Amino acid sequence: MSEERYIPRNDLNIETMQINLGPSHPTTHGIIQMDLQVAGEDIIEADVIIGYLHRGFEKMCEAHNWNQAVIYTDRLNYVSPLINNVGYHLAVEKLMDIEVPSRGQYVRMVLSEIMRICDHQTALAAAAMELGGFTPFLYLMKGRELWWELLERVVGARVTTSFTRIGGMVADLPDWFAAAAEDILLETANINREVHTLLTRNRIFIDRTRGVGYISPEDAISYGFTGPMLRSCGIEYDVRVAAPYLAYNDIDFEIPILTNCDVYDRFYIRLLEIDQSCRIIKQGLAKLPQGPVNHLDKNISLPPKSEVYGSIEGLMAHFKLLMNDNGVRPEAGEVYHAIEAANGELGYYLVSTGELCPHKCRVRPTCMPFTQALPQMIKQGMIADVVPCFGSINMIGGELDR
Amino acid sequence: MSELLTIPLLQELFGETILESHAHRGDETVIIPPQSLEEVATRLQQDERLRFEFLMDLTAVDYLHLDRPKRFEVVYHFYSLTHNRRLRVKVRVDDGEPVPTLALLWKTADWFERETAEMYGIKFAGHPDPRPLLLYPEFKGYPLRKDYDQRASHPLVESRRKGESA
Numbered sequence: 001m002s003e004e005r006y007i008p009r010n011d012l013n014i015e016t017m018q019i020n021l022g023p024s025h026p027t028t029h030g031i032i033q034m035d036l037q038v039a040g041e042d043i044i045e046a047d048v049i050i051g052y053l054h055r056g057f058e059k060m061c062e063a064h065n066w067n068q069a070v071i072y073t074d075r076l077n078y079v080s081p082l083i084n085n086v087g088y089h090l091a092v093e094k095l096m097d098i099e100v101p102s103r104g105q106y107v108r109m110v111l112s113e114i115m116r117i118c119d120h121q122t123a124l125a126a127a128a129m130e131l132g133g134f135t136p137f138l139y140l141m142k143g144r145e146l147w148w149e150l151l152e153r154v155v156g157a158r159v160t161t162s163f164t165r166i167g168g169m170v171a172d173l174p175d176w177f178a179a180a181a182e183d184i185l186l187e188t189a190n191i192n193r194e195v196h197t198l199l200t201r202n203r204i205f206i207d208r209t210r211g212v213g214y215i216s217p218e219d220a221i222s223y224g225f226t227g228p229m230l231r232s233c234g235i236e237y238d239v240r241v242a243a244p245y246l247a248y249n250d251i252d253f254e255i256p257i258l259t260n261c262d263v264y265d266r267f268y269i270r271l272l273e274i275d276q277s278c279r280i281i282k283q284g285l286a287k288l289p290q291g292p293v294n295h296l297d298k299n300i301s302l303p304p305k306s307e308v309y310g311s312i313e314g315l316m317a318h319f320k321l322l323m324n325d326n327g328v329r330p331e332a333g334e335v336y337h338a339i340e341a342a343n344g345e346l347g348y349y350l351v352s353t354g355e356l357c358p359h360k361c362r363v364r365p366t367c368m369p370f371t372q373a374l375p376q377m378i379k380q381g382m383i384a385d386v387v388p389c390f391g392s393i394n395m396i397g398g399e400l401d402r
Numbered sequence: 403m404s405e406l407l408t409i410p411l412l413q414e415l416f417g418e419t420i421l422e423s424h425a426h427r428g429d430e431t432v433i434i435p436p437q438s439l440e441e442v443a444t445r446l447q448q449d450e451r452l453r454f455e456f457l458m459d460l461t462a463v464d465y466l467h468l469d470r471p472k473r474f475e476v477v478y479h480f481y482s483l484t485h486n487r488r489l490r491v492k493v494r495v496d497d498g499e500p501v502p503t504l505a506l507l508w509k510t511a512d513w514f515e516r517e518t519a520e521m522y523g524i525k526f527a528g529h530p531d532p533r534p535l536l537l538y539p540e541f542k543g544y545p546l547r548k549d550y551d552q553r554a555s556h557p558l559v560e561s562r563r564k565g566e567s568a
Contacts, residue, residue, distance in 0.1 A: 051536035058521075059545060059552050094427050221455050221483070224510035235483070242486050333426040336459070336479050336490060349477065351463055364459040364479075372513045401536055 014039045019383070023052050027130050027387050031397035032371065034378075034386065041382045046375035050400055057402035061361035065327045066092055067166060067302070069361055074160045076363060076399040079122045080115035082151070083341045084363075084399075085164040090245060091337035091348035092166050095330045098300060102247065104168045104293035109246040110284040111163065112339075113277040114151065114181075117188060118144045119342030119394075120228075120270040120277075127267060127391030128199060131208050136198045143191040146184045150177075166328055167301030168294030178285045185278050192274055200268060209264035213377040213389035216261065224369040227344025229393065232269045234259035239340040251283050266392040300328060327356045334360075343367050343394055365402060367395045406430060408489050411451060416442060431490040436476075439493055440502045446480055446489070447507055454480035454489060457504065460514035462522045466548040472496045474524060478504070500527035521546040 019036045022028030031052045037045035057076065061069040073084040086108045093100065100108070125140035148158050154174060155163045163170050199205045215223075217233040230237055238255045240248045256272035258265040294301040298317045307314025320326045332354040338347040343366040351360035370393035377389045408430045409423045419442065422433040434442055446454040459479040466473060472494040480489045495501055503526040504511040515526045516535040523544035526532070534541065540559040543550055 051534075051538070054536040056545060056552070059550075063552050097427060219509065222509040224456055224458060224508065226458075237483055334431075334490075335427050335429055336488070338458070345458060347459055347479065349459060349461060349479065353468065360461075360463045362459070362461045368513060369510050372510065 016044055021386060023049075027390060029126075029395070029397060031401065032395065034374070034390075036378075036383070036386075038383060041384070043378055043381055043383060043386070046378050048371055048374050050371060053397040053401035055402065057363065058361055061358050063357065065322075065356045066330065066358060067322065067327060069358060070164065071160065071162050073363070074162055076402065077119070077341060077343065077346075077366070077396045078159050078398045079396055080119035080342045081159060082115045082155075082161045082163055083112050083119075083339070083346065085161060086112050086246075087337070087339040087341065087346045088348055088363075089164040089166055090339060091335055091350050092330065094337045095333065095335045095350050095352055096166070096300070096328065097331075098167060098295055098297075100168050100295060101292050102289045103172070103291045104295075105246045106284050106288050107169055107173055107293055108164065109248065109251075110173075110181075110281050110288075111151075112246070113280045113284070114147050116342045117274050117277045117281075118147050120274050121191075123342075123391075123394040124195065124199075124267060124270055127388065127394075128195075128205075130387050130391050131205065133199065133202075133205065136195050139191050139194050139198070143188055146187055150180055150184060153180075165294070165302050167297070168292075171304065172293045173288075178288070181281060181285060185282060188274065188278055192271060195271060200271070206264060208384075209262065209267065209388050209392075210260075211262050211264075212381065212385050213263040213266075213392060214261050215373055215377055219373070219376065220261070223373045225344070225373070226369075227340065227342070227366060228266060228269045228273060229344065229370055231256065232258045232265035233261040239338050239345055243338070245337075245339055247284065247287075248280075250287065251280050253280050253283075263388045263392040325356065329354055329356060338364070341366055343370075343396070343399075363399075363402065365399045367393065367400050371395050371400055407485075408452070408487055412442075415445065415449070429488065429490055431492060433475075433492045433494065436493045436495055436499065436501050439491075439504070440507075442491065443478075443504055443507055446491075452482065453484040454482045454487075456481040456483060457508040457510050457514075458488075460504075460511060460518060462518045462524055462546075464522060464546065464548045470494070472499075474522060476501050476518065476524060495524065497523070498525065500525040502527050503529040505530055520544070523547065 016037050016039045019038055021034040023033045033049040035047040036043050057072055060072050070085055070088055073088045074081040076084045121140040121144045125137045129137035152158050155161045217235055220230055220233040236257055253276045256269050258269050302321055303314040303317045308318040330352040332352055334351045336347055336349045338345045346366050347364035349362040350358055353359045378386050406425055412432055413420050419434055419438045420432050424431050446452050458481045462474050462476045474495050476493045478491040493501055515529055518524055519526055520534040520537050
């Protein structure tokens with residue numbers, strides 16, 4: 001708590017010292033560097049240096065065609081890769097002015113919410129462990145693993161999902177999916193209850209997080225905060241409600257809002273959002289409409305692999321979409337499409353010149369504003385507060401540095 | 403397509419300053435000259451009828467060899483929480499032509515402008531902290547320009563000595 005903190009006395013001639021936290025410090029996840037000026041235990045100045053994981057996402061997208069760029073989106077937020085896939089393809093579909101059939105929209109929504117749960121669970125797990133709570137880490141990772149194993153059975157990959165395509169999905173959900181998801185939803189609710197008992201009223205956890213890393217709502221807007229970080233500052237903004245995409249309009253769910261703007265609320269709001277995502281998944285699976293998941297136009301959506309290898313028509317359709325100088329060529333123009341990713345507004349800004357490759361494929365990194373605001377959160381605090389602050393912003397290097 | 407809400411209002415407020423406008427796929431877009439950017443941005447943020455509190459994204463596009471009036475477009479995406487509307491503002495500049503910084507109006511512009519500056523070589527006049535963001539200081543060239551070879555490689559740089567920070 002701030003009033004109990006050690007305050008450096010001016011009459012003591014305290015020398016300041018430069019400390020580098022990261023890039024090879026475990027709590028910085030190996031990819032960002034914090035350059036701190038400390039006097040004793042107090043942080044006087046802080047600077048954040050990023051870019052250790054920059055791989056040239058935009059340049060690579062510009063060198064590949066519209067269908068190929070999706071694999072790069074997996075590698076943005078690698079804790080919830082499928083949301084990035086969905087966001088990219090919704091933007092491409094907006095650019096091409098097409099709409100996915102309603103079953104495809106529901107499938108995308110259900111998978112996005114599963115990813116949101118995984119992302120929140122990972123964020124909470126890592127943050128709890130960094131504060132010494134190893135049990136919640138194990139519980140939450142177990143919970144995430146259940147979803148990832150389910151996704152692996154559907155998608156075939158754990159991290160590099162690339163499961164969406166222009167005009168739809170790689171495949172429909174299998175028949176057993178709803179029953180399997182139902183079981184994991186129950187387990188997720190149990191884990192959430194356990195984590196509540198372990199963290200939310202835990203004196204040690206509260207002491208480490210309450211009032212720490214404060215950022216005012218005005219600053220949060222100025223920094224461009226979105227997602228759980230903004231909603232824990234009492235500002236109600238969620239793209240799923242402000243500009244509903246996919247099937248979110250047909251679903252009954254709530255947006256949790258907390259008002260303390262501190263690390264504790266950022267953790268707590270993620271726990272609350274996991275419950276809401278469970279509600280969305282449950283309703284989405286119950287309402288899942290019949291019909292195709294993919295757009296029916298063969299000039300837009302890729303044929304299923306069984307047709308490509310099993311029929312001449314399928315092979316030709318595949319050829320006309322992928323080989324040599326063939327492929328989708330969206331009409332020249334530009335779009336920005338935003339979706340609610342686990343960390344906030346994930347926007348894609350695409351520019352087409354009517355060519356095979358994107359002229360520009362920009363992604364708005366959701367965690368960049370949080371990382372930029374980190375010095376303000378940790379300044380005047382103590383070194384030990386850096387860890388919970390950094391854990392609460394859920395910085396994902398792949399997305400931050402692109 | 404939804405009806406246009408912001409563009410007519412901006413045309414009424416700024417008149418000739420709005421060089422062009424379009425709403426491709428429903429995204430309202432205006433193009434303004436760089437010298438009016440600060441004035442327009444301040445009004446966007448503060449005018450009751452506009453109230454674009456969020457600067458969601460800031461980037462640039464290189465239109466080399468594409469027969470555009472100027473080579474680069476700096477693109478700003480604004481979002482109004484009050485009115486739940488979006489607006490894209492674009493500024494056209496040539497190589498070396500400065501764009502005024504918005505870092506004093508939106509804190510988020512600080513890092514976005516640093517990134518745009520190092521990737522495209524666009525100068526943001528008055529930026530409070532013009533260091534590179536994602537690239538290292540010794541990096542040569544502007545990687546997102548269209549004339550930058552995507553296979554270009556760079557030599558290893560000397561490791562920094564104690565006390566030298568990036």
